[in-house]
Amino acid sequence: xxxxxxxxxxxxxxxxxxxxGIVVKRDRRNNVTVEGDKDHPVNKGMLCSKGMNLxxxxxxxxxxxxxxxxxxxxxxPLERVTWDDALKRTAAVFSTIIQxxxxxxxxxxxxxxxxxxxxxxxxxxxxxxxxxNNIDTNSRLCMSSAVAGYTNMLGEDAVPVAYEDIELADCxxxxxxxxxxxxxxxxxxxxxxxxxxxxxKLIVVDPRKTQTCTGADLHLQPLPGTDIYLYxxxxxxxxxxxxxxxxxxxxxxxxxxxxxxxVVAVPLADAARICAVPEEDIRMAAAYIxxxxxxxxxxxxxxxxxxxxxxxxxxxxxxxxxxxxxGKPGSGPFSLTGQPNAMGGREVGGLxxxxxxxxxxxxxxxxxxxxxxxxxxxxxxxxxxxxxxxVEALERGELKAIWIMCTNPxxxxxxxxxxxxxxxxxxxxxxQDISRKSDTLSFADLVLPAAxxxxxxGTMTNSERRISHLSKVVEPPGEALADAEIVCRFARAxxxxxxxxxxxxxIYDEHARLTRGTxxxxxxxxxxxxxxxxxxxxxxxxISSSGTARLFTDHRFYTPSQKARFFxxxxxANQSEPLTADFPLILTTGRIRDQWHTMTKTGKVSRLRQHIxxxxxxxxxxxxxxxxxxxxxxxxxxxxxxxxxxxxxxxDEIKQGVVFLPMHWGKATTDLARANNLTSTxxxxxxKEPDFKFSAVEVTPY
Ligand code: SF4
Numbered sequence: 001x002x003x004x005x006x007x008x009x010x011x012x013x014x015x016x017x018x019x020x021g022i023v024v025k026r027d028r029r030n031n032v033t034v035e036g037d038k039d040h041p042v043n044k045g046m047l048c049s050k051g052m053n054l055x056x057x058x059x060x061x062x063x064x065x066x067x068x069x070x071x072x073x074x075x076x077p078l079e080r081v082t083w084d085d086a087l088k089r090t091a092a093v094f095s096t097i098i099q100x101x102x103x104x105x106x107x108x109x110x111x112x113x114x115x116x117x118x119x120x121x122x123x124x125x126x127x128x129x130x131x132x133n134n135i136d137t138n139s140r141l142c143m144s145s146a147v148a149g150y151t152n153m154l155g156e157d158a159v160p161v162a163y164e165d166i167e168l169a170d171c172x173x174x175x176x177x178x179x180x181x182x183x184x185x186x187x188x189x190x191x192x193x194x195x196x197x198x199x200x201k202l203i204v205v206d207p208r209k210t211q212t213c214t215g216a217d218l219h220l221q222p223l224p225g226t227d228i229y230l231y232x233x234x235x236x237x238x239x240x241x242x243x244x245x246x247x248x249x250x251x252x253x254x255x256x257x258x259x260x261x262x263v264v265a266v267p268l269a270d271a272a273r274i275c276a277v278p279e280e281d282i283r284m285a286a287a288y289i290x291x292x293x294x295x296x297x298x299x300x301x302x303x304x305x306x307x308x309x310x311x312x313x314x315x316x317x318x319x320x321x322x323x324x325x326x327g328k329p330g331s332g333p334f335s336l337t338g339q340p341n342a343m344g345g346r347e348v349g350g351l352x353x354x355x356x357x358x359x360x361x362x363x364x365x366x367x368x369x370x371x372x373x374x375x376x377x378x379x380x381x382x383x384x385x386x387x388x389x390x391v392e393a394l395e396r397g398e399l400k401a402i403w404i405m406c407t408n409p410x411x412x413x414x415x416x417x418x419x420x421x422x423x424x425x426x427x428x429x430x431x432q433d434i435s436r437k438s439d440t441l442s443f444a445d446l447v448l449p450a451a452x453x454x455x456x457x458g459t460m461t462n463s464e465r466r467i468s469h470l471s472k473v474v475e476p477p478g479e480a481l482a483d484a485e486i487v488c489r490f491a492r493a494x495x496x497x498x499x500x501x502x503x504x505x506x507i508y509d510e511h512a513r514l515t516r517g518t519x520x521x522x523x524x525x526x527x528x529x530x531x532x533x534x535x536x537x538x539x540x541x542x543i544s545s546s547g548t549a550r551l552f553t554d555h556r557f558y559t560p561s562q563k564a565r566f567f568x569x570x571x572x573a574n575q576s577e578p579l580t581a582d583f584p585l586i587l588t589t590g591r592i593r594d595q596w597h598t599m600t601k602t603g604k605v606s607r608l609r610q611h612i613x614x615x616x617x618x619x620x621x622x623x624x625x626x627x628x629x630x631x632x633x634x635x636x637x638x639x640x641x642x643x644x645x646x647x648x649x650x651x652d653e654i655k656q657g658v659v660f661l662p663m664h665w666g667k668a669t670t671d672l673a674r675a676n677n678l679t680s681t682x683x684x685x686x687x688k689e690p691d692f693k694f695s696a697v698e699v700t701p702y
Contacts (some may be wrong), residue, residue: 009211009471010037012460013051014113014453015596017337018042018186019462020051021535024454025474031059031280032454032473041535042163042462048184049594053608057601058454063437065449066478071335078447083489085481090446091493093428097400098130104382107134110350111407112339115458117507118483120340120348121499122405123356125487126384127349128494133361133384134399136352138407139342140387144687145304146335147346149313153321153565155558156358156519161296161332162464162537162549167193171201171292173285175316176302180211181593183300183336186463191215201288205230206302207588208618208660209653218284221655222275224586224694225574228308231315232263232569233271233282234289235322239263243290245324252555252563253321259566276655284696294330295323298395301336301590307575309684314567321517321564327552336463339398343461347520348511352384353688357515373514375498386688387413388681394422401428406450406483406496410439411598411666414679414690415641432486435600439666450483452477457504458484459530465537465548467522468528513619515539519558539575576694577680583639583696585623586658589675595664597606603664615673616649618660619699626648627699634702637661641696642677645702659699663692 013020025033032536034055038045044604068086069078081089097105097352100164108126110119114137126135147157154160158185166189179187194200194215204216205227213219222230234483238244239260250429259659272279272322289295297320303312317333325331337343348355359366367379385393390414393399402423413419423429423443431444434452441447454473461467476482481489516523525540527546556562579586594611596602603609617635629648637644637659644661654660665673680695 005643007451009473009682011454011470012340012468013047013054013056014340015050016183017339017342018183019340019460019465019466019468020047021468022047022051022187023052024055026473031473042466043133043185046185046188049608049611050596050602052489053605055684057605057607058452060604063435063600063604064477064480065433066480067438068450068479069447071445074445076603078444084508086446086448087490087493090430091490094130094218094401095426095494101400103131104134104381105398106130106132107385107393107399107401108403108405109387109390109407109409110135110137110345110405112137112342112344112345113141114406115341115456115460115481116344116348116511117504118487119350120356120507120511121484121487121491123314123348123350124498125496126492127379128371128376129491129494131380133352133380133382134390135350135384136387136390137345137350138387138409138412139339139345140351140688141412141692142301142304142338143335143342143428144351144689145309145313145684146299146307148310148687149179149317150335152310152567153314153317154552158465158519158558159333159335159343159465160551161266161327163189164335164549165294165296165330165332166190169292169294169296170197170199171203171288171295173203173205173289173295173297173319174212175205175297175299176304177297177298177300177336178210178212179205179336180214180592182338185238186336187212188368199579201292203285203288207374207655207658211593217288218281220277220285221338221654222277224588224658225301225306225308225576226275228569229266229271230275230282231319232266233268233275234286234477235263235319236266236268236271237283237286237291238322241290243286244322248277248324248555249322252557253566254561254563255566255568258568259318262570264570265570289319289323292325295320295325295663296332296334297336297682300336302693306689306690306694307682307684309689310686311567311569315569318566321566326564327550327555329550332467332550334463341460341461343463343465344459347461347515352386355379356511357518358520359518370514388436388683388688388690391419391422394425397425400426401430402426403432404440405432408433408438408440408598408600408666410443411674412663414676414692415681416674416676417642418681432483434480437600439598448486449478449480450486451480455480456482459508461538466535467525467530467538468535469527486672562612574694575682576691577682577696579696583698585699586698587637587639587661587678587695588658588693589661589663589679589698592662594666595662597664598666599664615646615662617646617699618649618651618654620654620658621650621652622656623659623699624648627701629699629701635699636702637678637697637699639697641679644675644677645672659697
């Protein structure tokens with residue numbers, strides 16, 4: 001259908017958690033173009049390569065799913081069905097399974113790319129009405145260690161800082177992140193600030209010399225898994241030199257002495273040897289921090305995706321606490337969100353271990369509040385299966401039906417051969433997606449076509465707690481529906497009342513009411529305000545509030561004592577799978593600049609493929625020479641779980657003993673390059689986040 005005239009809409013980029021504002025122009029043929037929103041406080045008109053090419057992915061419908069498809073049995077092909085048929089039959093399957101095996105026999109696996117309203121209704125459906133907490137999200141794979149870090153140390157999953165702190169900081173410690181490629185607009189702001197202020201110091205911690213290291217004053221290159229020793233060693237130097245804020249520690253923290261004892265127990269020389277970082281570099285990092293008036297720590301999956309990810313968070317956040325660099329301009333611990341709405345998902349409690357509005361599943365008062373609000377008898381106190389626990393439950397036959405929404409786990413979960421077997425074991429698999437190219441479709445009994453990013457209305461929250469409204473720009477193709485609409489139709493097909501929303505705004509209003517009185521209170525923020533006044537950082541407690549840029553400015557934290565908590569870090573030994581003679585190298589996985597997740601969107605854009613169009617293995621020259629590997633040689637990478645075959649890229653930008661594979665490629669793009677064929681199934685015992693940054697492998701010429 002053509003429309004009468006060109007129109008433009010303000011909305012937000014669909015890729016990373018930076019949350020850049022974009023202006024989308026829709027032409028008379030319903031094609032869209034994208035440009036940066038000059039008025040947006042985050043990006044002021046700038047966009048990175050992914051954002052500026054977003055419209056190519058959105059205009060290309062060649063891979064889109066247009067109508068529901070279902071198979072009669074595993075031996076039958078998928079066949080087109082009506083929405084009514086699809087949802088009635090699925091409701092019958094789910095009801096039968098729940099009647100026979102109980103509510104914990106079904107589960108939902110959702111995504112940090114879902115809009116907040118979508119997250120809210122699916123969480124309400126599962127926890128309130130189906131009677132299980134089996135809803136987890138792919139944010140488990142990237143953010144859950146940071147969530148546990150904040151919650152334990154500050155009392156709640158609350159990012160205390162704002163992007164405006166970048167221009168107020170004079171020392172940055174970026175750990176386990178490559179924002180130059182993965183959060184580019186944020187990094188441009190750091191670069192521009194440093195250019196204007198040459199005395200600003202940039203410390204980067206990464207076993208790889210990434211683009212983020214260009215222009216760094218100090219690059220610390222620890223062996224994977226040894227970060228806790230490194231941050232503790234920096235803390236030790238700060239403590240020994242008296243460069244800590246004892247007034248802050250005394251008045252606003254608890255358990256400092258136990259933390260200090262664990263830190264000083266390891267001599268600096270020992271820590272330096274274990275991390276393989278020179279002692280003088282550790283002293284230099286401490287000196288930069290000691291001299292700073294504003295000190296920001298920034299981190300992402302290099303810390304979080306670890307079997308000790310939560311303790312790595314404790315060790316890094318402790319550097320902010322001992323120096324009192326929190327709750328004041330230019331200072332604080334800042335976890336960089338990978339996905340555009342991972343934060344929004346946490347706000348609605350879209351994790352198996354959380355409740356709505358940052359309430360606790362373990363707290364009976366919180367469970368009663370939410371149950372009463374939703375008008376249901378109760379909420380189960382039993383935590384649901386996390387992402388990798390869902391795989392294990394499928395293997396055991398305990399989880400019989402799984403609904404996968406807006407994510408592609410057959411590329412992104414660890415040990416994919418095992419995931420394939422587990423999904424094959426499921427009685428019923430629903431895949432709700434926009435793209436026919438999603439690898440997970442091959443296991444679907446029911447495929448539901450979802451609306452894409454510009455095809456629905458809703459809200460998202462970026463890394464700095466900033467909520468933005470997303471306009472619907474075009475109609476979805478074929479019979480595709482917005483994810484929230486699909487979930488509500490299914491809930492009604494199940495016979496549940498409470499899903500008769502007339503608009504996304506009605507869902508948002510309900511969510512906002514549920515936050516009233518909590519630390520993430522947005523009851524003063526309506527769709528109307530978002531549309532007319534722009535974006536807001538939570539909390540927004542009443543209609544006179546313009547939002548909250550920085551948390552903890554009064555140094556009263558969200559713990560019962562209102563004090564931030566230190567944790568002793570006395571067991572920092574690496575808990576990852578051991579290296580052996582058969583598997584002597586450490587595999588770490590990550591992202592490249594112009595691709596996003598499993599490439600179902602960015603993989604369609606030829607301009608983005610020009611940067612790097614094929615998977616590769618980064619290997620150090622000494623490791624390559626020892627294996628007779630030349631530049632461009634096709635190599636086989638093996639772990640105890642599987643293998644991968646790609647070309648070698650020999651570079652001294654990676655530490656000896658470590659190899660790197662990008663995580664984007666799946667079976668649908670190239671069968672042999674799926675990095676997660678190799679990755680370890682170990683997870684952090686607290687956050688349940690997988691150990692993607694440490695798998696034992698060997699590399700041989702093919
Ligand atoms: Fe989009 Fe992130 Fe790039 Fe901004 S930095 S344009 S949010 S991908």
